[in-house]
Amino acid sequence: GAVVSQHPSWVICKSGTSVKIECRSLDFQATTMFWYRQFPKQSLMLMATSNEGSKATYEQGVEKDKFLINHASLTLSTLTVTSAHPEDSSFYICSAKQGKSNQPQHFGDGTRLSIL
């Protein structure tokens, strides 16, 4: 149980385009979803936290107009990278948890984003 599916797993697009990444909890209701970014050989950096039906809370230094997060249902959150540029190329990972803060986070398999 507790499966989180992320789609697509890999995307390549031209500079200036927008890219949407989906994160779905398949067998549980995700009250809270988290979006991380990971550069090669580095740790996971939290970008934002979203609660279903509420606006996302962004970490310091993360541009909310650049990285649009929508958590419209208890099983789906999306991250849209708007007007993507090569420096946005990274590995984006979502996680989801159910209920209270003491529930574990379940991670998706990540999306490799390459901007040409």
Place this chain on the structure above:
Amino acid sequence: QQQVKQSPQSLIVQKGGISIINCAYENTAFDYFPWYQQFPGKGPALLIAIRPDVSEKKEGRFTISFNKSAKQFSLHIMDSQPGDSATYFCAVRGSTLGRLYFGRGTQLTVWP
């Protein structure tokens, strides 16, 4: 400010040996201490976790040792196997909202 410090950055162990990775934290408000295993191109997977009221937890070949007074916890991998070669991250969880703070990671290589 880094909430959790992890060492070593890389570790090479012979098959059958013991791999030990250490983490240290400062904030006493953390309530959950997980270890994650990540293979290239994949998301992190929860390996084992401990709560602060327990000093040790063992699951198969994996053991967490937790020293609350020293604010340190470590992962021990017994009988290390080549399939254990991966990057390992310790994390600490804040009690509010349940957000995780990750260590910088340890790249483990187990030689056959």
